Amino acid sequence: MTTTTPPVARRDARRADPPRPRAKRSPFVRALPYLVPAGLLYGYFLVYPMIDAVRLSFYDWSGFRTEPQVWVGLRNYVRAFTADPVFWTAFKNSLIWVVLSLAIPMMLSLLLALGLNRKLLGRNLFRSVFYLPAVFASITVAAMWRWIYNPTLGAVNQGLKAIGLESWTHQWLGDPKIALYSVFVAAIWQSVGFNMVLFLAGLQQVPVELVEAARIDGAHGLQIFRNVTLPALRPTFVVVVILTIINSLKVFDLVVGMTGGGPAQSTQVLALWSWTQSFQNHTFGQGSAVATVLLIISLALVVPYLAWALRGEDH
Amino acid sequence: MRYTRSAAVAISATAALALVTGCGSGGTSDAGSSGSGSSGEKVDLTLWLPTQEDSQKAGLETLVSDFEAANPDITVKYEERSVDDHKTALRQVAGTDAGPDIYWYWEGPGLGGELVNAGMSLDLTKYYDQYGWSDRFSDAALAGITQYGQHDGIPWTLQGEAIYYNKTLFAKAGITGTPTSYDELVADADKLVAAGITPIQFGGTVNWHVMRLLDSLIETECGSTVADALNTTQKGWDSEPCVTDAFTALKTWGEKYINQGFMGISNDDSSQLFYTGQAAMALEGTWFDANLTDNGVNPDDIGIFAFPTGTGRLYGFGEAYYVNATSKHPDEAAKFLDFITSTAEQEKVVGAWAAMSPNVDVAPATGNPLHELWPPIFKAATGLYINNDQNLSLDQTTEYWRIQNSVLTGDIAPADAGAEFQKFIDANS
Known part of the structure; x- marks a missing residue:
């Protein structure tokens, strides 16, 4: 037997409630008290320094509070583009780093994620092992790889000698022709695990029923991957690509720790060159000009891709 | 002021x-x-x-x-x-x-x-x-x-900075005394090479370590007056032939006398070669006394002599x-x-x-x-000749190191090094 509250009683109950004031304020206004503290912090610690760096790029300043900032217009940019012997090397290296990062570690991460998404013995152990380098501080990774590449005592050259390939031994960090790529290998080792985890998370979102349906329809593995898995991974790809581009342009500590930008500035990148100009050479105007160029490149690469990807999402 | x-x-x-x-x-x-x-x-x-x-x-x-x-x-x-x-x-x-x-x-x-x-x-x-x-x-x-x-x-x-040397390795190479001129130093380095011994150790990732050699070669090749004028940018680096001589000598040291792979290691790593008797010389300063004993080197095996620049000044x-x-x-x-x-x-x-x-x-x-x-x-x-990272301005020092390393890696010819540095000085003056 069911019991129901008589309608009259319900009406009485409603009448008994205290009258609610009508919400006139918009959700945004109501959220403001919560947003303001974070907004102020964000503005002071992120937006203001960014704007100030752009402003400083039009001044000549040694960084000493006792010395004035002198307006020089575009001179820092002209100097960077025409008279700075390192700028274009750093520019080229930064672009090479972005392209390689998009090509190699991302591909490896995807392959590892696909492999470790299958049921196999020790799967979680392998996932942990591959992810482990991502938790190390970059400067630690740099110290490890510096030893690995040590020309006399390092594991690489020792290993090559042990298997009779002594002629392949090399100054991995001392030869300007290959030093950048030697550092990049360490970057691959460090970054593959993190992207692998992102792809693994993305793979969990691939609808099993769609895969099953494709299989029943006779699609083979590659077709299922291309037509079912890849489209489902699109949001993950957007995240991974954007993070990879940003992290590649920001690369700094690994280079500092392994080569310091050398030999002969051959592994210099824009972020490190901006820092060197500002904090080592004490030419803050030139350092800020390089930082501004880096900011423009970052926006030029990330914003169009993000817009394209989000448009695809909407469709 | x-x-x-x-x-x-x-x-x-x-x-x-x-x-x-x-x-x-x-x-x-x-x-x-x-x-x-x-x-x-x-x-x-x-x-x-x-x-x-x-x-x-x-x-x-x-x-x-x-x-x-x-x-x-x-x-x-x-x-x-x-x-x-x-x-x-x-x-x-x-x-x-x-x-x-x-x-x-x-x-x-x-x-x-x-x-x-x-x-x-x-x-x-x-x-x-x-x-x-x-x-x-x-x-x-x-x-x-x-x-x-x-x-x-x-x-x-x-x-003071001077050359620390391993007496045992010098004796093994048939070197009986310390060099009193730059030519004798080079001759001793040749003897060490002939005996299968690395003459001198440097770590290239910290630019100031190899810089000590370049500074000393400039003092040697140019003499004290011209070296001071160059190091304070009062003279043009592109107009003194001794600059090319110094960079040529630097390249020779890099190719023949410095430990293999020095461009890829730090001074801490390269010092191990001296501590363990794998390199015969190190261009270091008075602070190195303590480093040697702290690393178990028998001080009786070590001697010190000033870099024989010929000017009489100490680095x-x-x-x-x-x-x-x-x-x-x-x-x-x-x-x-x-x-x-x-x-x-x-x-x-x-x-x-x-x-x-x-x-x-x-x-x-x-x-x-x-x-x-x-x-x-x-x-x-x-007298004293000072490390160039204390003579030059900060941005000049960065460029000085780039050119020094580029000469060592073969990316800049010794004959072009002085002009390259002067170009930077002029562009930023």
Whole structure:
């Protein structure tokens, strides 16, 4: 037997409630008290320094509070583009780093994620092992790889000698022709695990029923991957690509720790060159000009891709 | 105040290195003053300096605790940072109230001179008169203090740099004496190569290590007058043939005499080759005495000789304690500096920072047998040529290192190196 509250009683109950004031304020206004503290912090610690760096790029300043900032217009940019012997090397290296990062570690991460998404013995152990380098501080990774590449005592050259390939031994960090790529290998080792985890998370979102349906329809593995898995991974790809581009342009500590930008500035990148100009050479105007160029490149690469990807999402 | 780097270097370079001969004359009024802060109130003095190693840390603790015991109203708080962080921190606080009362720094124009130029150093002339410091320190030590036209700081160390060599490896290569000319040095290096021994070790990832060789080759090939003019950019690097000779010699050393793969390792890594007897020579400074014994090297196996540049000058630089121009306690700061350089205190800590005390009345340290090798080297020197990262401006130093390394890697021909550097100097002048 069911019991129901008589309608009259319900009406009485409603009448008994205290009258609610009508919400006139918009959700945004109501959220403001919560947003303001974070907004102020964000503005002071992120937006203001960014704007100030752009402003400083039009001044000549040694960084000493006792010395004035002198307006020089575009001179820092002209100097960077025409008279700075390192700028274009750093520019080229930064672009090479972005392209390689998009090509190699991302591909490896995807392959590892696909492999470790299958049921196999020790799967979680392998996932942990591959992810482990991502938790190390970059400067630690740099110290490890510096030893690995040590020309006399390092594991690489020792290993090559042990298997009779002594002629392949090399100054991995001392030869300007290959030093950048030697550092990049360490970057691959460090970054593959993190992207692998992102792809693994993305793979969990691939609808099993769609895969099953494709299989029943006779699609083979590659077709299922291309037509079912890849489209489902699109949001993950957007995240991974954007993070990879940003992290590649920001690369700094690994280079500092392994080569310091050398030999002969051959592994210099824009972020490190901006820092060197500002904090080592004490030419803050030139350092800020390089930082501004880096900011423009970052926006030029990330914003169009993000817009394209989000448009695809909407469709 | 402003200064010219050429004048600064000329003063340093022409100063006789008379620390051990005591040409600054003895008999100082340095009983180590005691008492309270001059205002009678409790005073906290702050001191910034680079991270101190074991014996240095113990020495500093001794000086501070003795001073505080003698001056109960003054407390000294010191802050240590890594070398680069120390430089950055001081540059950031120059001209503000956030700096320390006293700071330790290198004296050279590119470092100490930079802060003097930024108005950070208090002129201590009145304290030199008050405490009689001019008699306490040698003329050589004071040359670095007065090079900018006033009394900037008090001398703390005068570090010499020379070639440490392994006697056993020299004997194995058939070398019977130390080289007295550059040609003899090269001949000895050839003998070491012939005996299958790496002649000299350097670590290229820290640019200033190999720079010591280039600086010495410029001094060798150009002579002291031209080298000083070049290093202060008073002469064009593109107009002196000796510049090409120096870079050519550098390339030769890189190809024939320096440890294999030196461009990819640091000075710490390359020093291991010397500690373990795998390299016969190291171009290091007085601080290396302690490094060698700390790393288990038998000091009896090691000898030291000045880089035979032919000019008679010794490679090296000075380090000093400065009083911040914005310090609210300059009298107490001066009192502290007077105390720590007094004969009584220096006798307790001599050898911790350098083999020789800045105080002319204090005998050189005897704790490490290698310390005893330095006095004759200083005595024989006719002057000082300074590391170029202390001569050149910061951006010039960065470029100087790039060109040095590019010559070593073959990316710049020695004949083009001088012109390349001059192009940078002109573009940024």
